[in-house]
Amino acid sequence: MDMAFARQVFVEETEELLALIGSSLLDEHSGKAKDDPQINDIFRAVHTIKGSAALFGFETLVNYCHELENLLQQARDAELAVNQDFCQLLFEAYIYLQQQLLVLQQGEVPIEDAAYLHQLARFKAMSVMVPDATEPVNLAKDNRFSLVFYYSPQLFHEGADPAEHILFLQSQGEVSDIQLTPDFQSFFDPLLCYWQLSLTLQTSLSREQLQASFQFLPDASRLDIQPVAEGSTPIPFIAGREQALPDMPTPIKPATKTEALFLKVEAKKLDLLINLIGELVTQGASADLQLRMKNYEQLEETFSGIQQLVSDMRESALSLRMLPVAESFRRLQHLVWDLGQSLDKQIMLKISGGDTELDKGMLDKLADPLLHLVRNAVDHGIEPPAVRLKAGKSAAGTLTLSAAYEAGTVLIRLSDDGAGINIAKIREKAISIGLIDASQHLNDEAIYQLLFSPGFSTAKAVSNVSGRGVGLDVVKRSIDALRGQVSVNSSLGLGTIFEIRLPLTLSIIDGFMCRVGNFKLILPQSMIQECLAFEQQKLQQQMLMLRNELVPLINLDELFNFKAQRNARQQLIVVQFGPTKVALLVDELFGELQAVIKPLHPLLRPVKAVSGTTLLNDGSVGFVLDIPALIQLATSYEKHELEEDTRWQERADD
Incomplete structure (x- = not known):
């Protein structure tokens, strides 16, 4: 077996189990005991991590998970109240396990450091009932049972170990008459289990409690528990799998949803x-x-x-890479909860549209921008409870994170009901650091865009959360790299909305080909609203009236300096990105095609509004237009032209 590959599988499975633990922690409420499915989910995940870690000899991780299991077992047995202190301790354990996962991802082995010892001390302080396996058990041992484990050959693959079962039973009473009976097949595989285990246990636990303690035994394995009368001899264990399994009550499992099957494929x-x-x-x-x-x-x-x-x-093929955004969104819930605790703020994160799908590569690259936006909203957006109450709001602030499809893109919106953005302060700060001139007149949208400038921050002090002016700059650069667009809208005293628009995929698109001069251009078909033909004399203005709606007109010939020959009758392509609609002036329409997007040559990357190239059916090269960047480029071009006209007018007046 390739141990490097096996270790990578273990790391990936541990990451998934930690995501499950984190999600369960956020759903947990005070006062729930052993019937709480969230506690059971956490227990099962920790148990699986422990068993898998044991296969690789990660003793520190095994011991840690074992102690955490003891604590969870107490909660399941209603010996510990699942209150705020208990949930806080579980959250600390979750953070510690995440840190150990990072250690494993770096190819290292978890060690017994200060954090490990501190966590174990916290577990011991919280624990009140479960005895330690190394200490004598002082319980009234009124019950005597014969236990027989019928192990599946796949036992080790499922994260279980007979030695763990013996250690656990020793912590619950006196174990005797241990028999390990081998049952080898015609061949030997060191990764399979060939043992069956029988023993006698003197304990204060009932048969039902013992059965419940092993409810997470792998499904293919069986456990038979039979009472042994005082003075009688336990029934000897008979080796061989061909014998009939002893009769035992089959627990009735509650109906659950059918689990989805996932196939892991290397990207x-x-x-x-x-x-x-x-x-x-x-x-x-x-x-x-x-x-x-x-x-x-x-x-x-x-x-x-x-x-x-x-x-x-x-x-x-493309759908294989598409994943729902729900998991990425849920990971932010832990961040919101933790930041709220550290800043003494009450914050609730609402999530909607989690089934919206994005390319896996884009989801991975979206993690950092969302992280910075959430941190910014928690620190700068949501006010402390006292301030909110004084403003007539509820003490708890609300963040809403949503995703939806819109005009061939995915719209991700993060909104808060906090203090909003003070435009005057942004402008004042921008002038003070020389970002803009005091004589410049900017609209609200342009002022909001200043927030994404490198090093820009209106925070009065730098904290461990924010204040250095790095976060929103990272957001802007990351979204630009994904051919997306980020915008801000805010109402002072009511809240702020950040919107991110992203293409569905970065690989292949359904495109529409047109020609401007000698250049063939490809537009994403999902953003095209309609194609029209106009007489040239009607297209002399920068705005076009379409069905009682004013639409900006972008002349691609002038924008890219193509030097095309104008025809008497011109073609228009109306495109829309988000709420913005523009009309593109082109020379000829060719129709639909499937475009395989190739990255631009390094020499061409400075060219704005072009996201890539594609090889056409006649062997020529077509340029794929980036519609969001094109709209932004055209806007800045028109603004520059207007400023030039104003300067010339001022000089003429002088």
């Missing part, structure tokens, strides 16, 4: 598949052009079906 394999399909799309488009020139109608019809299959393959 680079999916990337290779998507690239190959992209090349197939290009070849198919080229063959389509040749067939139309030969005018083979029947072949065209057949080939049309092939193209549809290729399109379906592409959609299927």
Whole structure:
């Protein structure tokens, strides 16, 4: 077995289990005992981490999880109240396990450091009932049982170990008559379990309590518990799996939702598949052009079906990388809770649209921007309870994080009901650091964009949460790298809204091809509203009236300096990104195509509003337009032209 690969699998599974623990912690409330499914979920996750860690010899992690299990068992047995102190301790344990996961991800081994010893001391202080396995058990041992474990060969793979079962039973009473009976098959696999275990236990626990203690025994394994009368001899254990299993009551499990099955696929394999399909799309488009020139109608019809299959393959392959945003959103709940505690603020995070899907690569790169936005909202947005009550608000602030599809993009919105943004303070700060001139007149949107400038901050003091002017700058750069757009809207005293718009994927798009001069341009089809034709003399203004709506007109020829020849009749493509709608002036329309986006050459990366290139069916290169960046570029271009006209007018007046 490749131990490096096995360790990587362990790290990934531990990460998933920690996510489950974190989600369960946030759903936990005071006063719930052993019937609480959240405690059971946490217990099961910790138990699995412990068993898996034992396979790799991570003794520190095993011991830690064992002590945490003892504490959770007390809560399940209603010996400990699941109150605020208990939840706080579990949250500290969750943070510690996350830190150990980072250690494992770096290829190191967890050690017994100060944090480890501190956590164990906290567990001991909280624990009041469960005896330590190394100490003598002073309980009335009125009950005597014979226990027989029928282990599955896959026991070790499922994170269980017979030695752990013996140690646990020794902590609950006196163990005797231990028998380990081997049952080898015709071949030996060191990763399989070939043992069956029988023993006698003198304990104060009842049969039902013992059965409940082993309810997380792997499903393929069985445990038989039979009472032994005083003075009688336990029934000897008979080796061999061919014997009939003893009769035992089968617990009735409550109906649960069908668990979804997930297939783990290495990302680079999916990337290779998507690239190959992209090349197939290009070849198919080229063959389509040749067939139309030969005018083979029947072949065209057949080939049309092939193209549809290729399109379906592409959609299927891309969907493998699409993941719901819910898990990424839920991880922020821990951050909000922890920051609220450290800042003495009461904050509730509401999540909606968690089933909205994004490319996995984009989700990973979205983690940092969302982290900074949430920290900013908690520290600067939500007021302390006393301030909120004085303003007539509830003591607890609310953050709302949502996701939805909008015009071929994914819209992620983070809003708070806090103090809002003071535009006057932003402007004053920007002038004081030389970011803008005092004579400049900016609208609200332009002033909000100053928040994303490197080093810009209106905080009066630097804290361990924020105040250095780094967070929003990181947000802006990260979203730009994803070909997205971030915007801000705020009402003083009512709250602030941050909106992030992202493309669904960065690989292949359904595009629409047009020509401006000698250049062929590709636009994302999902952002196109309509195509129109106008007489050239009607397109002399910068605004166009479409169905009683004023739409800005962008002349791509002038914007990119293509030097195209103007026709008497011009073509317009109306595109929309978010709430913004613009009309693009082009020379010729070609129609739909599937575009495989390739990154720009390093020499071309400074070119704005172009997100990549694609190879067309005639062998030429088309440029894929970045619509959000195009709108921003056109806006800044018009603003520059207006400023130039104003300067010339002022000089003429002088």
